[in-house]
Amino acid sequence: MASLRYPIGILFSATGSYGTVGRTMLNGALMACRAVNADASAGVELVPTVVDPASDLSAYAPAVETMLDAGIRHVVGCYTSSSRKDVIPIFEKRDALLWYPAHYEGFESSANVVYTGTAPNHHMSPLVDHLVSRFGKRAFCVGSNYIWGWESNRVLREDITQRGGKVLAERYFAVGERDFSAIIAAIFEAGPDFVFNALIGQSAYAFFRQFRRACEARGIDQKTRFPIASCNLSEPELAEIGPEAIDGHLSSSVYFASIDTPVNRAFVAGYQAMFPDGPVVSAEAEAAYIAVRFLAEALRDAGGGDIAPVKAALAGQSLDAPQGKVTIDPETMHCYLTPRIGRSSPDGQFDILVEADRPVRPDPYLVRAAAPLEAVAQRPKLRVV
Amino acid sequence: MAPSRFVQNFSRRHAILVSNDERVSATLPPTLARLGLTVEHRATGEEAVDLSQVPLQAEDHVVFVDGDLPRAPVLPFSAGPGSLPLAPVVGLVGVEAPSRLRSLMQAGATAFLAKPVYGGSVFSALYLAVNEFAQKADLSGALAAHETRRRQRRYVIKAILKLMRERGLDDDDHAFAILRRESMQARLSIEAYCQYVVQRSAAQSESGAETLVMTRSAE
Known part of the structure; x- marks a missing residue:
């Protein structure tokens, strides 16, 4: 079969405040490109153009414009929701397709995006189940000050309120913020059953380290007394946190490198062989890998890069991914994924609990999950009639 | 009246789409399906679409009305002050002319959605239409309640005078305080309770028996 040579864009911030995750996503995408190009039966050869916006929000839109100007129709990219929201209008205006491989907060389904990361029902609902059954119903929420933090906390608050629980406080910090001493004092003051973390990148790593240190100084076992739960914590980030605070953190995801299946063992080994200098494989890397694999299959089946045939070819497609079977939902262009909850261990991996x-x-x-009305957070209001 | 809670999940709703525009029927129903709504399409022929026989419910339905229809659909409205359609209405705006926008407002639209319909704006329009409708319904309910209490005002005066006369009180504040306490025990507004007191006494003097049934206010 004559191979179709096709240019694609890869747009991840491999440097900057969330560069560690960006690098693993880049690696996952490049690994899939190599796998596709090495496979004679793939029927397509991908020619990637890689751009690094360096965690700078304003750099994403020009990068996408440049790629589309160069004739690229398909871009695998973005980690933060703010960057995705910034570039979607360009993809819609110029009818190109963004392949978005990250967990996100939901409430979106653009006709010009394929979502291979988790929707909130994948990562949030199972996590709340676990937290409420193991630790209690009183949450303290911290997050980076943008849509991911806001919406994640809102979904958590609704879910936990419906179960009779309570969010004691909700605090937001600028992306890149590193000083958490005031908020840590507030956590001790409030005494929650667990901390829900929606901080990203360096802010999250700093928070994990400072909170563990503050707990140790007070003689508190942070892992059991104030466990931190996140929906955006992966293996390379554990390495960034460092050995003193690496273990005992809960992460809700669909992929952990410790998944014990032949497909995943081969995936992890292939990744480590290709990128021995790290960062190690992550859920986001797997999602980027899945995105490129689906893209290659759809390009081959559609016989080219036009958006409508590619989307038609993609609808309902499945592949055997490292996490298990992944299928594209034709209605939303999101994926059927397998939720898991892991707890970090000292060796920088996650033990899969659920x-x-x-x-x-x-x-x-x-x-299908949430109640039709938003939750009532305050006490019922009485009034004299 | 409880503080109004915002509706954010429309999955149990049924959308009625009144439009002759093929582009709308191609793009809007799939987006609504993603949001969990079921969709029923009504196109206008010679006659205007008549929804007056449809049992519309504010909690179960939402109506999308195209502003470019040759004949505006017939929508049932509630009675009373601040009359509203029986279900929230989203106006689909094609020709952006004052007459078209006015006809959509008259149809009770609480949100507009510009044509051609762009999937990313449907959730916002739906959110605005349904929640704005709920707030207007709350306001219109409050207005009706205040109207009732205004009409009952004269009973408050009568009841105070009656109590002062019967119990030999020389202080109207004291009489009011008694009525206020009794109305709260009866869980009625002071106006409704005074109406009850006055009408009970009138009925008793007419028939010698208590015939009026105490009715609780709508709140």
Whole structure:
């Protein structure tokens, strides 16, 4: 079969405040490109153009414009939701396709985006189940000050309020903030059952280290008294946190490098062989890998890069991913994924505590899970009639 | 009245789409399906679409009305002050002319959605239409309640005078305080309770028996 040579864009921030995750995503995408190009039966050869916006929000849109000007129709990229929201109008205006491989907060389904990361029903609902059954119903929320933190905390608050629990406080910090002494004091003051973390990048790593240190100074075992739960914590980030605070953190995800299947063992070994200098493989790397694999299959089946045939070819497609079977939901262009909850161990891996028994249908608008009305947070108001 | 809670999940709703525009029927129903709504499409022929026989419910329905229809659809409205359609309405705006926008407002639209419909704006329009409708319904309910209490005002005066006369009180504040306490025990507004007191006494003097049933206010 004559191979179709096709240019694609890869847009990840390999440097800057969330560069560690960006680098693993870049690696995952490049690994998939190599796998596709090495496979004679793939029927397509991908020619990647890599751009690094360096964690600078304003650099994403010009990078996408440049790629599209050069004739690229498909871009695998973005980690933060703010960068995704920034570039989506360009993809819609110029009818190109963004392949977005990260967990995100939902409430979106652009016709010009394929989402291979988790929707909130994948990462949030199982985590709340676990936290409420193991630790309690009183949460303290910290997050980076943008849409991921805001919406993650909102979804958590709604879920936990419905179960009779309570969010004691919600605090936000600029992306890149490193000083958490005031908020740590507030956590001790409030005494929650657990801390929910939606900080990203360097802010998150600094928070993990400072909180562990503050707990040790008070003679508190942070892992059991104030466990930190996140929906955006992966293996390379554990390495960034450093050995003194690496263990005992809960992460809700669909992929951990410790998944013990032949497909995943081969994936991890292939990744380590290709990128021996790290960062280690992560859920985001796997999602980027899945995105490129789906892209290659859709390009081959569509016989080219036009958006409508590619989307038609993609609808309902499945592949055997490292996390298990992944299927594209034709209605939302999100993926059926397998939720898991892991707890970090001192060796920088996650022990898998909970695993769904089958892939879960994506529900980006939480239409099948959430109540029709927003939760009531305050006391009922009485008045004299 | 409880503080109004915002509706954010529309998955149990049924959308009625009144439009002759093929582009709308191609793009809007798939987006609504993603949001969990079921969609029923009504196109206008010679006659205007008549929804007056449809049992519309504010909690179960939402109506999308195209502003470019040759004949505006017939929508049932609630009675009373601040009359509203029976279900939230989203106006689909094609020709952005004052007459078209006015006809959509008259149809009770609480949100607009510009044509051609762009998927990314449907959730916002739906959110605005449904929640704005709920707030208007709350306001219109509050207005109706105040109207009732205004009409009952004269009973408050009568009841105070009656109590002062019957119990030999020389202080109207004291009489009011008694009525206020009794109305709160009866869980009625002071106006409704005074109406009850006055009408009970009138009925008793007419028939010698208590015939009026105490009714609780709508709140």
